[in-house]
Amino acid sequence: MLNKEYVLGLVDGEGSFNVSINDKKRKAKISLRFSLKLRHQDKEILEKLQEFFECGNIYIQRDKRANHSLCYRFEVQNKKEIFEKIIPFFEENSPLIPSRKKDFELFKEIASLSKDKFQDLDKIEV
Amino acid sequence: MLNKEYVLGLVDGEGSFNVSINDKKRKAKISLRFSLKLRHQDKEILEKLQEFFECGNIYIQRDKRANHSLCYRFEVQNKKEIFEKIIPFFEENSPLIPSRKKDFELFKEIASLSKDKFQDLDKIEV
Numbered sequence: 209m210l211n212k213e214y215v216l217g218l219v220d221g222e223g224s225f226n227v228s229i230n231d232k233k234r235k236a237k238i239s240l241r242f243s244l245k246l247r248h249q250d251k252e253i254l255e256k257l258q259e260f261f262e263c264g265n266i267y268i269q270r271d272k273r274a275n276h277s278l279c280y281r282f283e284v285q286n287k288k289e290i291f292e293k294i295i296p297f298f299e300e301n302s303p304l305i306p307s308r309k310k311d312f313e314l315f316k317e318i319a320s321l322s323k324d325k326f327q328d329l330d331k332i333e334v
Numbered sequence: 335m336l337n338k339e340y341v342l343g344l345v346d347g348e349g350s351f352n353v354s355i356n357d358k359k360r361k362a363k364i365s366l367r368f369s370l371k372l373r374h375q376d377k378e379i380l381e382k383l384q385e386f387f388e389c390g391n392i393y394i395q396r397d398k399r400a401n402h403s404l405c406y407r408f409e410v411q412n413k414k415e416i417f418e419k420i421i422p423f424f425e426e427n428s429p430l431i432p433s434r435k436k437d438f439e440l441f442k443e444i445a446s447l448s449k450d451k452f453q454d455l456d457k458i459e460v
Contacts, residue, residue: 213339214430220340220379221347250431253346304340305376 210260212301218253219244219298220305225315238322240315242294243283245269254282261297263289290319336379336386338427344379345370345424346431351441364448366441368420369409371395380408387423389415416445 226241242264246254254266264284271279284294295316303309352367368390372380380392390410397405410420421442429435 210430211339213337214343214346217340217343217345218347219343221344221349223347246431247433249433253431256430304336304382305372305379307373307375 210256212260212297215257215260215297216301216303218257220303220308222246223308225308225311227315227318229318238318239285240287240290240319240322241283241285242290242315243281245279245281248278248280251280254280257282261289261293263293287319287322291323295319336382338386338423341383341386341423342427342429344383346429346434348372349434351434351437353441353444355444364444365411366413366416366445366448367409367411368416368441369407371405371407374404374406377406380406383408387415387419389419413445413449417449421445 223242223244226243228239228241230237230239244254244257248268251266258264258266261284263286264282267281267283269279269281271277284290298312299316303312349368349370352369354365354367356363356365370380370383374394377392384390384392387410389412390408393407393409395405395407397403410416424438425442429438
């Protein structure tokens with residue numbers, strides 16, 4: 209099992225907290241994603257992350273750009289898993305890298321708005 | 335002070351073990367570099383890495399490509415520091431990511447050849 213400090217360092221280096229908002233419909237749809245991408249030969253670490261967080265999936269990610277090798281991506285998109293596993297972990301183990309910490313704080317704020325079914329985008333301060 | 339497991343995770347995510355060999359002269363010149371690059375707003379973590387490893391320098395790294403922000407790079411190139419600080423740390427705290435571990439093992443092997451003034455490049459198995 210991975211050590212939690214190690215996971216924090218790895219996520220600070222390579223992790224991503226992503227929010228996408230589709231506001232074309234009357235009610236905005238908010239999608240949340242926590243992910244981490246590694247080269248294909250390092251897939252076993254993604255499996256250990258999956259074991260560590262007790263959630264998420266692993267996907268292949270092809271990249272046709274020069275000098276970009278085949279990668280795999282560990283990803284959590286399920287809201288229940290985001291709320292019960294991902295957010296509590298990073299609340300207890302706050303990212304040390306300022307820009308990652310800021311990403312997480314915003315991710316958490318938007319997740320909270322989305323949870324409350326209170327999807328007024330004007331409430332989100334970026 | 336950063337936790338060593340955190341440092342290991344961060345280096346697994348974003349670190350780099352680099353070797354450059356100039357064999358244009360009769361005796362090959364081997365340069366070793368351990369480095370880690372972060373966005374400019376995260377420079378304080380590089381300062382903490384410098385404090386953690388008790389060596390290295392921090393440089394600005396401009397990148398003119400689109401979508402690439404201004405970065406800073408923590409870098410250790412001094413051979414004494416590589417041998418006394420960097421290699422011992424990663425020998426005791428082996429990278430968990432397979433490709434990073436392979437990079438380090440090769441880095442260490444080439445460093446060892448370079449230390450012995452025995453710079454026969456045919457001896458290095460890549």
